[in-house]
Amino acid sequence: MGHAATSGTRFNGTNMSLKHAILTLLETEQGSGYDLLKRFKERLGFFWNASHQQIYLQLKKMHSEGLIEFETQTQQGKPDRKVYHITKPGHDALMQWIETPIKISKVNDGLLVKLYAGHLVDISVIQKEIAEHKDMHTRMLNTFLEFEKDFKALNSEQKKQFSLPYLTLRRGILGEHAWLQWAQEVEEYFK
Amino acid sequence: MGHAATSGTRFNGTNMSLKHAILTLLETEQGSGYDLLKRFKERLGFFWNASHQQIYLQLKKMHSEGLIEFETQTQQGKPDRKVYHITKPGHDALMQWIETPIKISKVNDGLLVKLYAGHLVDISVIQKEIAEHKDMHTRMLNTFLEFEKDFKALNSEQKKQFSLPYLTLRRGILGEHAWLQWAQEVEEYFK
DNA sequence: AATTTATATGCAATAAGTTGCATAATTAGT
DNA sequence: ACTAATTATGCAACTTATTGCATATAAATT
Numbered sequence: 001m002g003h004a005a006t007s008g009t010r011f012n013g014t015n016m017s018l019k020h021a022i023l024t025l026l027e028t029e030q031g032s033g034y035d036l037l038k039r040f041k042e043r044l045g046f047f048w049n050a051s052h053q054q055i056y057l058q059l060k061k062m063h064s065e066g067l068i069e070f071e072t073q074t075q076q077g078k079p080d081r082k083v084y085h086i087t088k089p090g091h092d093a094l095m096q097w098i099e100t101p102i103k104i105s106k107v108n109d110g111l112l113v114k115l116y117a118g119h120l121v122d123i124s125v126i127q128k129e130i131a132e133h134k135d136m137h138t139r140m141l142n143t144f145l146e147f148e149k150d151f152k153a154l155n156s157e158q159k160k161q162f163s164l165p166y167l168t169l170r171r172g173i174l175g176e177h178a179w180l181q182w183a184q185e186v187e188e189y190f191k
Numbered sequence: 192m193g194h195a196a197t198s199g200t201r202f203n204g205t206n207m208s209l210k211h212a213i214l215t216l217l218e219t220e221q222g223s224g225y226d227l228l229k230r231f232k233e234r235l236g237f238f239w240n241a242s243h244q245q246i247y248l249q250l251k252k253m254h255s256e257g258l259i260e261f262e263t264q265t266q267q268g269k270p271d272r273k274v275y276h277i278t279k280p281g282h283d284a285l286m287q288w289i290e291t292p293i294k295i296s297k298v299n300d301g302l303l304v305k306l307y308a309g310h311l312v313d314i315s316v317i318q319k320e321i322a323e324h325k326d327m328h329t330r331m332l333n334t335f336l337e338f339e340k341d342f343k344a345l346n347s348e349q350k351k352q353f354s355l356p357y358l359t360l361r362r363g364i365l366g367e368h369a370w371l372q373w374a375q376e377v378e379e380y381f382k
Numbered sequence: 383a384a385t386t387t388a389t390a391t392g393c394a395a396t397a398a399g400t401t402g403c404a405t406a407a408t409t410a411g412t
Numbered sequence: 413a414c415t416a417a418t419t420a421t422g423c424a425a426c427t428t429a430t431t432g433c434a435t436a437t438a439a440a441t442t
Contacts, residue, residue: 017428020301024308034390047303054429056392081390098312101320102301104327106399107366109296110211112238112359114289117215119355121289129292136295164310167380168303171373175298178369182362189358208398225420245399247422272420297429 018058019067021048023086023094026068030085033059043165046144046172059084067093115186127190134183141176144169209249210258212239214277214285217259221276224250234356237335237363250275258284306377318381325374332367335360 025031025039033056040050050058059082062068067090070082086094111133118126151159151166159166216222216230224247231241241249250273253259258281261273277285302324309317342350342357350357 021304024304027308027311032390033392034388037390044304044307047298047300047307049297049299051430052390053392053431056390058428060392094308095311098305098308099316101323102305104324105298105300105302106240107238107296108240109238109362110293111296112362113212113215113235114293115355116235116238116359117218117285117289117355120218120286125290132292133295163380164306164308167377168307170376171300171303174369174373174376175366178365182365185361185365186358189354223420224422228420242400243420244401244422247420249398251422 018048018050018054019062020094020097021050022055022058022062023067023090023097026084026086027091027094030083032081032083034081036084044168046140046175047168062090066090123190127187130183130186134180137176137179137183141173141180144172144176148173209239209241209245210253211285211288212241213246213249213253214258214281214288217275217277218282218285221274223272223274225272227275235359237331237366238359253281257281314381318378321374321377325371328367328370328374332364332371335363335367339364 021040021044022036025036025044031039033052036055036059037050037052040048040055059068059070063070063084067087068084069087070084073081073083111129114129115126147169148166151162151169154162212231212235213227216227216235222230224243227246227250228241228243231239231246250259254261254275258278259275260278261275264272264274302320305320306317338360339357342353342360345353
């Protein structure tokens, strides 16, 4: 007994923030808050999640800090679009962040707290919830596998171009596989 | 193209909070803030992380809400211990939480943002950081495997008693395995 | 014709988590 | 004797994230 799971250097380094994820997206291509929201969902969904409120608020803050600028596009009928682009200070801040060690990402999983406390209730309550989560994870895995199929259909030059995003996609795929494998172990334990 | 990773029912249900993790721990056994900190590290470390500041603050809040009570143990020399125990309202709140659907846990991994943005810097910067994270994950996996060894050495009655915590441990083990497998893929890609 | 979904943006209040500081005694190691 | 680690608690300031509300148009569906 007595080996602590969280020990030593586990939480060192600079904190990650939404800010740098946004800078990364704007570095490649300018866009509005709504554009960024879509990019988060479509391109970073397997390793970063952000709500529209969070994004709009962060953009406002980053603008006040001079990391980004915007041009207002008055559209026919539709609400105005603020198209943000990264500035030199924004680019520098991103570069500096990339070179600074980052913390290991924190895990806080409520479902496992429930499982841990499962003796307090009829275990079917927990089983049911795990089954629901399993559905969600299965859907996510399938989405990720679709992305992978798209990637594999590319020619070798395009593959090279998208290799880094692809590696992040692999993280999503392997992570979901592991989750589902675990869920199966749990199911087998309970049956 | 166009399959969104985050879609539909991904973020529904009640939010998990530190509160219920603490209630879960106090449900089994009373303890001080420091005791709880240790229990988080030793027993929930693979699925929940909390700092001492967070725990003390949360305990104060939960006490003001009537979910927990404490008795002050004046010790010889050492600072006073506030030994908290769960109350009836606290137990009820925990039970209600367990039966309420929980959100899928959010993933926000800064390391993957860096990898995604890896084209902006010399890739060795990213490789080096991934290698460091790999060390941390390896250490964590080894810690988890020690726990598993302890569990497997138990007799069948004890095994039954600790089966739910063991299943949460399995999540940690499978998760770390998946992480390391991914890191290997990344390394192989870059070599 | 009516409803829903998507586009497009934002504020306010609250909750949750981090960082840095502060105190104070005991125990273990050098 | 000195130093470091462990035990034990907490405040204050700040950052980050969530929840709920609010507005308004266009396009697609029923």
